[in-house]
Amino acid sequence: MKFIIKLFFLLLLFSCQNTPKNNKKQIEPYKEVILPYTSQKLKPFYSVDSLTGGVELTIKDIKPITFTKEELLQNVKNSEGINKGNAYYPLIYFYIDSIIYKGIIYNGYSDNDINAFVFQLTSYDNKGKIIDAILLDSRFIFEVYYWNDFTIRSDGYIDLIKYSHQLYDFSEENYNVKKNIESKKNIYKMNKGKFEKVE
Numbered sequence: 001m002k003f004i005i006k007l008f009f010l011l012l013l014f015s016c017q018n019t020p021k022n023n024k025k026q027i028e029p030y031k032e033v034i035l036p037y038t039s040q041k042l043k044p045f046y047s048v049d050s051l052t053g054g055v056e057l058t059i060k061d062i063k064p065i066t067f068t069k070e071e072l073l074q075n076v077k078n079s080e081g082i083n084k085g086n087a088y089y090p091l092i093y094f095y096i097d098s099i100i101y102k103g104i105i106y107n108g109y110s111d112n113d114i115n116a117f118v119f120q121l122t123s124y125d126n127k128g129k130i131i132d133a134i135l136l137d138s139r140f141i142f143e144v145y146y147w148n149d150f151t152i153r154s155d156g157y158i159d160l161i162k163y164s165h166q167l168y169d170f171s172e173e174n175y176n177v178k179k180n181i182e183s184k185k186n187i188y189k190m191n192k193g194k195f196e197k198v199e
Contacts, residue, residue, distance in 0.1 A: 029065070029090040030102055035154035037092065037103075039119070039137050045091075045105055046117040046139065055117045055139045057107055062089045070130060074122070077195055078160070078186075079135040082108045082116055091119075096156050099131070099193045100124050108138060116140035121152070123193035131193030136160060143167060158188040158195070 047058050064087040072084060088106035095101070101123050108118040119137035124130055136158070139147040145165040152158050165181045187199040 027093050027100070027102070029063070030093040031091065033092045033094050035094060035152055037094070037152045039149045039151075042105070042117075042119055042137060045089075048139075048141070054115045055141065056115060057089070057105065057117060059089050059105075062091070064089055071122075074130055074133050076120060077132070077134040077197075079120075079138075081111050082118060082135060082138050083111075084108060084118075088120075094152075096190055097192065098126070099190075101190070101193075103136075108140075110140050110142060112142050114140050114142045121158075121195075123190070123195075125193065132195050134158075134188065134195040141167070156190045157198075158190065160186045160188065162186070 045058060046055055048055050066087050067084060076084075085107045088104040090102070091105055092103040093100055101121055103119060103121050105117070105119050108116040110116055117137070117139040118135060120133060120135050122130060122133040136150045136152075137148045139145075143166070145163075145167055147163050149161045149163070150158060162184045163181055164183075185199075186197060189196045189198050
């Protein structure tokens with residue numbers, strides 16, 4: 001009987017040691033999700049203005065958090081041409097191999113100061129320090145409509161497809177004619193918190 005009790009406590013201690021030690025306050029505003037998680041689940045959080053073509057956030061019941069200096073200075077992979085605003089909205093979190101990944105949305109700005117809807121994924125170590133960050137979705141319109149589709153898979157990979165759609169061809173021969181949608185696919189692996197491009 002004593003052996004069984006000792007075994008029980010050893011198993012309990014082992015399980016506690018292997019549980020990710022993240023500050024409860026750090027993940028409190030976020031909602032835990034079960035993978036896969038896709039860009040389709042972001043649709044309730046943005047809208048496209050039919051008059052201006054601008055992409056606006058439609059956030060309800062989520063309080064914004066001001067970016068820290070560390071977060072503002074953090075290099076974000078796949079963020080070419082997109083700049084951060086002052087604050088973000090905490091959205092989701094999940095664990096892979098004891099690493100916590102947190103997804104946030106915010107109003108970004110293109111190089112032409114056009115509003116952009118942004119979804120960013122950031123990884124943290126068990127002390128709450130940033131490991132890496134990647135921009136998975138950015139949607140904005142400036143003559144061309146840019147957007148991404150992504151799937152965060154449970155096997156630790158991310159499928160990312162970047163789209164661009166030239167809304168109108170302003171040449172004399174093809175004035176006001178929509179062009180084809182162009183796309184490019186990349187695959188990233190989440191390796192110990194790092195987002196590594198594998199394809």
